[in-house]
Amino acid sequence: MEFYWDTEQSAFRDEVKAFIATHLPEDWESLAHGPGSREQTDFSKTFCNQLAQAGLLVPHWPKAWGGREADPWTLFILAEEMWMAGEPRGGQYMNVNWIGPTLMRYGTEAQQQRYIPPMAQGTTLWCQGFSEPEAGSDLAALKTRAELGAGGYVINGQKIWTSYAGMADNCFLLARTGTGKSGISIFLVPMDTPGITVREIPSIIGEGDIHEVFFDDVAVGEDCLLGEPGQAWEIIRHVLSLERVGIPRFAMAARMLERTVKRLLDGGRLNAGAIEQAARAKAACESARWYSYSIVDQRRHGVTPGPEASLARFATVTAERLVAEFVVEHAGDALAGGDPLVLSHHQRAIVAGIASGAAEIQLNLIATELLKLPREPR
Amino acid sequence: MDFRLTDDQRQILDALDKLADTFDDIANDFHGFALVRPDLREALAEGGFFDIAGFEELGPLPASMAVERIAQLPCTAEVALSMLVSPLIADVGYDPIALVRPGQAGRFVDSAKWLLVVDATRYGLIEAAVADVTSVESIYAYPMGRAKDLAQVTWLEDSLTAPIDARLKLAIAAELVGLMAAAQAATIEHISVRKQFGRELGTFQALRHRMAECRVQIGGARWLMLKAAATGDPGDAALALFHAQDAGTRLCYEVHQMMGAMGMTLEMSLHLWTYRIKALLSDMGGRGVQAEAVLEQCFGGVNVV
Numbered sequence: 237m238e239f240y241w242d243t244e245q246s247a248f249r250d251e252v253k254a255f256i257a258t259h260l261p262e263d264w265e266s267l268a269h270g271p272g273s274r275e276q277t278d279f280s281k282t283f284c285n286q287l288a289q290a291g292l293l294v295p296h297w298p299k300a301w302g303g304r305e306a307d308p309w310t311l312f313i314l315a316e317e318m319w320m321a322g323e324p325r326g327g328q329y330m331n332v333n334w335i336g337p338t339l340m341r342y343g344t345e346a347q348q349q350r351y352i353p354p355m356a357q358g359t360t361l362w363c364q365g366f367s368e369p370e371a372g373s374d375l376a377a378l379k380t381r382a383e384l385g386a387g388g389y390v391i392n393g394q395k396i397w398t399s400y401a402g403m404a405d406n407c408f409l410l411a412r413t414g415t416g417k418s419g420i421s422i423f424l425v426p427m428d429t430p431g432i433t434v435r436e437i438p439s440i441i442g443e444g445d446i447h448e449v450f451f452d453d454v455a456v457g458e459d460c461l462l463g464e465p466g467q468a469w470e471i472i473r474h475v476l477s478l479e480r481v482g483i484p485r486f487a488m489a490a491r492m493l494e495r496t497v498k499r500l501l502d503g504g505r506l507n508a509g510a511i512e513q514a515a516r517a518k519a520a521c522e523s524a525r526w527y528s529y530s531i532v533d534q535r536r537h538g539v540t541p542g543p544e545a546s547l548a549r550f551a552t553v554t555a556e557r558l559v560a561e562f563v564v565e566h567a568g569d570a571l572a573g574g575d576p577l578v579l580s581h582h583q584r585a586i587v588a589g590i591a592s593g594a595a596e597i598q599l600n601l602i603a604t605e606l607l608k609l610p611r612e613p614r
Numbered sequence: 615m616d617f618r619l620t621d622d623q624r625q626i627l628d629a630l631d632k633l634a635d636t637f638d639d640i641a642n643d644f645h646g647f648a649l650v651r652p653d654l655r656e657a658l659a660e661g662g663f664f665d666i667a668g669f670e671e672l673g674p675l676p677a678s679m680a681v682e683r684i685a686q687l688p689c690t691a692e693v694a695l696s697m698l699v700s701p702l703i704a705d706v707g708y709d710p711i712a713l714v715r716p717g718q719a720g721r722f723v724d725s726a727k728w729l730l731v732v733d734a735t736r737y738g739l740i741e742a743a744v745a746d747v748t749s750v751e752s753i754y755a756y757p758m759g760r761a762k763d764l765a766q767v768t769w770l771e772d773s774l775t776a777p778i779d780a781r782l783k784l785a786i787a788a789e790l791v792g793l794m795a796a797a798q799a800a801t802i803e804h805i806s807v808r809k810q811f812g813r814e815l816g817t818f819q820a821l822r823h824r825m826a827e828c829r830v831q832i833g834g835a836r837w838l839m840l841k842a843a844a845t846g847d848p849g850d851a852a853l854a855l856f857h858a859q860d861a862g863t864r865l866c867y868e869v870h871q872m873m874g875a876m877g878m879t880l881e882m883s884l885h886l887w888t889y890r891i892k893a894l895l896s897d898m899g900g901r902g903v904q905a906e907a908v909l910e911q912c913f914g915g916v917n918v919v
Binding site: 237238239240241242245309494497498501506508511512514515516518519520522523524526527529530532533537547550551554596598599600602603604606607608609610611612613 | 615616617618619620623675802805806813814816817818819822823825826827829830831833834835837838840841844845853856857860901902904905906908909912913914915
């Protein structure tokens, strides 16, 4: 067991830090008021394109698609530094982490040539059309249908909680082409296709973040289908395996905690309760960090992460919550104009245990897969 | 970063597993608190396990894993300090050593050869034989004792204070991690077979989720402990012990609650782990003191209150 970065990893982290120091504008923190907002999305397209020019947007991708075939540690170091800076890539982290790699594996050549280069250049934004009013954590209950006719598919249905939909160029859409889990297919749908209506849902988690998306007789060609009809569940499992490295939300949480504690110390005092809460939040952030690192290490050695990934996910949710609670209780002014980046973190922290599957799902997986407790009756 | 065990680390843990298997039983007629096996120390000494931390090529990381593994046994003996702290102190060798805070009872104080005395800013050493040591009754599942006369203590050099402090925190954190894992394993075994309302208790989500959250905390405490062992950093050690003591507080409540009345009996083994955990919750000042150290050493701030 080694707990140290090697020379190459340290050099890469320095490279990313230097890039951020050079390219993030002084007013960045005031821009960071919602990764789905117009202002931040426009900024992210410029920033991601600059990252791409420096070879830092998709370093883990194959050379043929603009990457340098870097290992999972490189991807994670990049993500850590981005999240510590407030994630200036905005919603494009999805392209980088899983949409691009999924298209590389399951897409036709035409789909790859159309969609992957703009992702590698950082000039496009996608949204994922997964959740529906009656299908949240129970994703297999989705009802949006795609009927195959003479000219292709006609899609009807509704998605909800769709992040970035208002600004997205394309949607990675799940729709039903048959019954049961094996009757779900994936479509790559340009968001300007006639029949798509997007309604922003005003929310406490940031401007332009969540939406309803309505599909009314949306006609798309058969070439929009990703993989085979009914292959969605297999592809989603692949997506989840890519996502199991996780998003290093703890990195931003740890930075916001450190920043808040230092501000409190500069201002005079922390009471005993605050000191203990700060230590608890710090321990939670570091636990999440090392759990997450252990998953990256598994991937680095060719091991597909198993239920241990749920430990990392839940630890991250805990870290987010404890830091957010610490700020509210001891530095509440930050949410009233005092610190826009801490506010942005707070808004992201609200969704940490909800987005990408409820935290309770992770607890169920831990109970069943790791603790080997008997299953609940269904 | 590379979290695979080295060949040396794997060999140590495999050998330790074999040794531990021979100490894993509990006599049917044992209904007490402190299940002490002095022969455990003898077996560890014979196997060379007390040398691990002192070997430069091995160090405190595998020694911490060894402490964690031994702590999972139902029986106990003074192991953690001998494995991790004694290598920093000249003259004590592998003899059993106990931490003493003047005026307070401490674990293994009545059976140790050496007493490591702590006051506000320094550590000292005294032979137990000259400290007028007595045993005390306790519900902690360690043998407990008091030292009445510490007048002849020899204070150690100031340069040793910080390293001993960090190693003590590491040793206690490693022991807590092993104890918590064992207490949880015993509880999982119980709720996996005990039925109420026609179902195993472990099928109820109210219990499953709490056990899962405890597992997250124990695993997190383990990662922080391993990192502290690898770096030797005092802030890492303080954070590791804080988290272990914090997790231990919750775990003791949860496992006794889920074990129900069975967990209150001395015929079950749960208390052997939980009442060791409780003894360690106040060690090194408890989590409040650890939190102050985290503020100073991890956040770089000294509070002005």
